[in-house]
Amino acid sequence: MAKKRNSKRKHSQIKELINKSKSITQDAIDSPKIQSATMTDLSVKDVNELQNALEAAVKQTETKIDKASVHGMAEVIESLSTLRGALDAFVSPNILRGWVFSHEGANLRVRIIAGSSILGETPVNITRPDLMHLNNGPTGWRLETECQLSGQEFLALAETIRVVILDESSNMIGQIPIWNKLLERLMAENSEALALEEKEIA
Structure with a gap:
């Protein structure tokens, strides 16, 4: 009691x-x-x-998570993990280069979008010796855009640029980033150019 x-x-x-x-x-x-x-x-x-x-x-x-939702989420994560690549080169005024690898299959295409404008689209059809460990077939791509940009202008647009990967049916399977080292190099070149301009003015 x-x-x-x-x-x-x-x-x-x-x-x-x-x-x-x-x-x-x-x-x-x-x-x-x-x-x-x-x-x-x-x-x-x-x-x-x-x-x-x-x-x-x-x-x-505690909220119960629907098993079907978890399974669907796992599939999305798996598909994202199989897509690799980057926009890793910009040659002023209008050449963009990069690479992409995906288990989704061959005949991939790359579409470059800046803001709401499409800068161009190109197939993944270049064999890159530095990426043979990923795939014996083509992993590289090269796009020559109509618009012409300086390195400084490319940097200004970088935050709005999306590198979209399409399958052979033109369905989007994901996006790849701009390589950080490319941005770092362009920023360094831009800083050097500004420093030279300041010296000339002085």
């Missing part, structure tokens, strides 16, 4: 503590005075019981 009363008392204390915690604002929680008061009011056993009660509540309210 005594054990039952103690259990009810502990349950009541925990419930009261939870109710009190809901009314405490973040500012109050940050107050050392409040922190010391709440900690001294609780024994180690109280804290353990509160933690167990909260963990049980979390388990009961």
Whole structure:
């Protein structure tokens, strides 16, 4: 009987503590005075019981993930992991080069988009010796665009550029990035050009 009363008392204390915690604002929680008061009011056993009660509540309210959704997500992740490549060269004023490898099959095409404008489209039909470990067939591509850009102008557009990969039915299978080292090189060249201009002006 005594054990039952103690259990009810502990349950009541925990419930009261939870109710009190809901009314405490973040500012109050940050107050050392409040922190010391709440900690001294609780024994180690109280804290353990509160933690167990909260963990049980979390388990009961946990969202169940639909297995079909998880399976679908896994397929998307798998398809993304099989697509590799980069736009890794820009030769001013209008030549873009890069590579792409995918398990989706051969006859891939690359479409370059800047903002809402299509700069061009080209097949993946160049064999690159540096990428033979990925595929014995073609992995490289080269696109000559109609618009002409300086290195500085390419850098300005870089954030809006998307390199889209298409399969043989012109369906998009993913995107590849602009190689970071290409951007770093162009930024360095741009900085050098600006420094030379400043010297000439001086």
